[in-house]
Amino acid sequence: MKIIGAQAVIESLKNEGVEVVFGYPGGKVLTLYDELYQADFHHILTRHEQGAAHAADGYARATGKVGVCIATSGPGATNLVTGIATAYMDSVPLVAIAGQVEVPLIGRDSFQESDIRGITTPITKHNYLVKKIEELPTVIKEAFYIASTGRPGPVVIEIAKDLFGEVFDYQYPEAITLRGYEPVFAGNEEAISKVVEELKQAKRPLVFVGGGVHIADAAEEIREFLKLTGFPVISTLMGLGAVPGNFEQNLGMAGMHGTYAANMATTECDLLLGIGVRFNDRVTGLLEKFAPAAKVIHCDIDPAEINKNVRADLRVVGDLRWTLAQLCKMVKELEQTELTERVTDWNKTVQNWKTEKPLTYEQRPRQIMPQAVVEKVSQITQGDAIVVTDVGQHQMWVAQYYNFTHKRSLLTSGGLGTMGYGLPAAIGAQIGLPDKTVVLFSGDGGMMMNCQELATAAELNLPIKMFVINNMVLGMVAQWQRMFYGERYSHSSIKGKTDFVKLAEAMGVTGFRATKPEEIDEVIAKAFNTPGPVLVDIWVAEDENVLPMVPGGATLDQMVLEG
């Protein structure tokens, strides 16, 4: 059919099953926006392009579908960059469409021109600059395929402005061939048998789950595997929720702010079965001394992850759904108690660590403890909520004290650690799952980084419950300054005069505040009982540290447990 490029974009989005896009209009995408208007396509207008990218990311993480965002050329597209980098580090399927100046103007430093393809090359799975209209449908098809298959990731499509208005014979390709891209599903069955042999030999095995389990939608499989083997399990930040927080064999999060049991188990285990993890520096501590006694088995869909950080003795490259299903199948063929009985002593040891030194914090009579807020929200929501965080101390407290029970129930910027991620990501999640309770934990620092999106939440009347853990400092920065920089609090105090309740109200969001411990229960209940978006400004102890903590360059068993 004869249509213009802008219509072709919308037709292609429809063909990909896209239900909603997040974006912000501007000069070079005016024609596209005109067609969005005429087609009445569901578009969420954020108040900043960064918000659009994070919202698309939150939508994708919550639903498992590809998130789509749109921005104009130049500053519009550069504003997407942090959002794209965030999605890249956490393997989130995202398609970002950016306008570009007209083909004849490219390369001439034209108004609002920037080389977005060049800028986003290191932070995308792939990217395109479309300068010929007939390439547009194939590019869009490829972009969605690449973003959503294998190890997912963001794909950027830059489209020159003149193409949006150009008439051409549109046909959406049914299939595409990419010679250099063949994502694997099934791995090597022989590798699975070798893994099972190792499982049989191990005396102190430990399963280590990461965000890959959520991406592969393999939470059921990992839970079954753990039941079959009786092995203890630890998690990365991104893996939380793959295994219920209160599951007996679960020792919790490992790493810099991991639990005592998880870090001790990592140090003592003789077999570490990493599933969908990257062995990132936040989780390994001093790399040379990480899991010193263990044979490492690494299961991942991305072969480039193997041996990137931690040397693997055995590898299984494949979709984790396949890998875990195969493992379960082969474990089932063993004598029923062959694995479970072997690890009885080990399980006693790890359970002792768990009960000996559980996560704990000091209660103070006059100050609200941030951990208590997280515990209360966890209690009320019963794990049946999408929990979104920003980055910093509150993020770690959520990871430690919220009892995650569902897959894909924690949306957090784990890899890039992007402050300002929380609010727009929560908006995207609520758009994607309108019937779910969406809870946002943010800090007084992170909230300010994208607080303009309160206006978006208010306009759409999204019932997000936002808890600002307000300690009037950039908490994690201050914690490092307290612990490692001689208490010289260089520019980490943000005691200003910002009134978060008034800020919320100015944007059309209901605002509450709690400043004393006795107010907590009531204000949280009130937040959940008030329809529409609610922000609760909670004044918490300023000097509380996230503990345990493995200092930078230390080994995992050298945790600081008490402040």
Added chain:
Amino acid sequence: MKHTLAVLVENRPGVLTHISGLISRRAFNIESIAASLTEESDTTRITIDVEADDELELEQVVNQLSKLINVIKIINLTAVDSIHRELAMIKVKANPHTRSDIVDIVDIFRAKIVDVNRQTMVIELTGEPSKIDALCEVLIDYGIIEIVRTGKIALSRGPVPAKDM
């Protein structure tokens, strides 16, 4: 150890940016890179000389490059019997007194003189990079004005092309 990789990529705009960007952000130690057309119009061949301490480091380079969507195939030509060549052009000072000496050197290296004038000569040499290094070393005494080298290219011996390896 140095490894020579033959990287077959899609002949599309932006491919070189993707490759060079990856090399730089992953801090891979690349000594030489040369790209050219091939027997297939839609394929570009990039020969990369990479320095890797061990197998694991080399594996990372290969795996990360393979992840690029436009990279079709990577062959380690160091692991198979192959021919390695580079082309260099060297502009050297040459006056009537030194000219015949330089001609002798050129003969010994089986190089070619491709330009002569009253003050200089341009010498062309094809060979293994070490041979080019050796010639340059000798010519230093006469005064090298400028050098240009293509970067190494490599091809396996025997009938099987890299794309089928």
